[in-house]
Amino acid sequence: MDLDPDMTPEERLEALRDHFEDIVRVNEQLTDQLNSARDRREDLTDEVDQLERENETLKTSSLYIATAEELTDDGVVVKQHGNNQEVLTEVSPSIRDSLEAGDRVAINDSFSVKEILDPETDARAQAMQVDGSPDVSYDDIGGLEAQIREVREAVEEPLVNAQQFRDVGIEPPSGVLLHGPPGTGKTMLAKAVANETDATFIKMAGSELVRKFIGEGARLVRDLFELASERQPAIIFIDEIDAIAAKRTESKTSGDAEVQRTMMQLLSEMDGFDDRGEIRIIAATNRFDMLDRAILRPGRFDRLIEVPNPDVAGRERILDIHTEDMNLSEDVDLRAMARQTDGLSGAELASMATEAGMFAIRDERTTVEQRDFRDALEKIDQGGETGSQPVAFA
Ligand SMILES: Nc1ncnc2c1ncn2[C@@H]1O[C@H](COP(=O)(O)OP(=O)(O)OP(=O)(O)O)[C@@H](O)[C@H]1O
Numbered sequence: 001m002d003l004d005p006d007m008t009p010e011e012r013l014e015a016l017r018d019h020f021e022d023i024v025r026v027n028e029q030l031t032d033q034l035n036s037a038r039d040r041r042e043d044l045t046d047e048v049d050q051l052e053r054e055n056e057t058l059k060t061s062s063l064y065i066a067t068a069e070e071l072t073d074d075g076v077v078v079k080q081h082g083n084n085q086e087v088l089t090e091v092s093p094s095i096r097d098s099l100e101a102g103d104r105v106a107i108n109d110s111f112s113v114k115e116i117l118d119p120e121t122d123a124r125a126q127a128m129q130v131d132g133s134p135d136v137s138y139d140d141i142g143g144l145e146a147q148i149r150e151v152r153e154a155v156e157e158p159l160v161n162a163q164q165f166r167d168v169g170i171e172p173p174s175g176v177l178l179h180g181p182p183g184t185g186k187t188m189l190a191k192a193v194a195n196e197t198d199a200t201f202i203k204m205a206g207s208e209l210v211r212k213f214i215g216e217g218a219r220l221v222r223d224l225f226e227l228a229s230e231r232q233p234a235i236i237f238i239d240e241i242d243a244i245a246a247k248r249t250e251s252k253t254s255g256d257a258e259v260q261r262t263m264m265q266l267l268s269e270m271d272g273f274d275d276r277g278e279i280r281i282i283a284a285t286n287r288f289d290m291l292d293r294a295i296l297r298p299g300r301f302d303r304l305i306e307v308p309n310p311d312v313a314g315r316e317r318i319l320d321i322h323t324e325d326m327n328l329s330e331d332v333d334l335r336a337m338a339r340q341t342d343g344l345s346g347a348e349l350a351s352m353a354t355e356a357g358m359f360a361i362r363d364e365r366t367t368v369e370q371r372d373f374r375d376a377l378e379k380i381d382q383g384g385e386t387g388s389q390p391v392a393f394a
Helices: 009-060 093-098 123-127 145-160 162-168 186-196 206-211 217-230 254-271 312-323 334-339 346-362 370-383
Strands: 064-072 075-080 086-089 104-107 113-116 128-131 175-179 200-205 234-239 279-285 303-306
Touching (some): 093 113, 128 217, 145 175, 145 186, 145 279, 145 303, 186 200, 200 217, 206 217, 206 254, 217 254, 217 279, 312 334
Parallel strands (some): 175 279, 234 279
Antiparallel strands (some): 064 075, 075 086, 128 200
16 A cells, blocks of 8 residues: 655554555455355255255165066066056167066156166065074074974984985975964074084065065065075075965955965975975964964974973073173072063073163173163063063964
């Protein structure tokens, strides 16, 4: 800033003050501009986030599963799984080139074919849980000595000593049905036998077949047996078999018909099972009373093994197993706890042990005391922690 040399000191001071005020004003304007630029940047960032989210949703929005039934000059006939609705739809040339009748496809809301599914993405992979070597051994199971013996005889022996059965000239039991209240170790038994025989463990939940894979049940059952024969020796474990093999009801809704088809497929797989090789089938239910007796005929699930809630010795053994790695105080008396836990399942005892550990942690202790077990039992008694319910048996 140039100042006139003739100015008086007062005038200079005045001029400097004016200049200073100008600078302050400019500074304020620039600050305002900066702030509004920042606000704008924030708005834009929000907008970008929002668009990215929308983009993600668009990319991941649900598609329905269907089968391409027929390729015609006018388009492709697809049949949606579940409701079996058939529609004629158009397909983009790139998809059309590689599409064949019978392919499983994903279709959107307007039925247009979005992609051809390869075998890995189909329901088979989702519906079945495959475990090459489950990590449960017989020693991990408490209080089921008799059941372990029976399972070994009916499932393990025929796998390990197949020749002996042939020599003697008898057929081993086809399928074994484990029945008993929830959380008593049925899944553990099936896993342990797979582990012991180095068999692949393939689990399918009956309830999921019916709820999640509507329209696909029968095909999935076929796939289940196919997969087992690819991966033999294998143990097929069908949990909650009552969901697909319940007694026939009077109602003739399409849901029932679908469940019936799934069960018929299961029966026919089991009936044609003799020469399938090293595959054994174990099913489990906690609704034995509901089962359709057709599945219990000879050649099907003809070996029934009841897996009840543990008795006092079983409960003590289960508590031993589940507290093995816990830091227990001297005063802990598992035998006493076993006496006080009549009616509890293995799963409930396991969660009682964990709960006792949680009480110790809440108290900032590293040692679990008897009172923690008492508190845990009280909590389980009150809340039904494991969600199990009393079940009536036939
Ligand atoms: N007999 C047992 N010995 C040791 N632990 C057990 C026993 N029974 C149950 N458990 C514990 O409970 C958990 C659940 O058991 P599991 O899944 O085998 O029960 P389940 O009978 O198959 O139950 P569901 O009928 O509800 O499927 C196991 O992972 C284990 O921690």
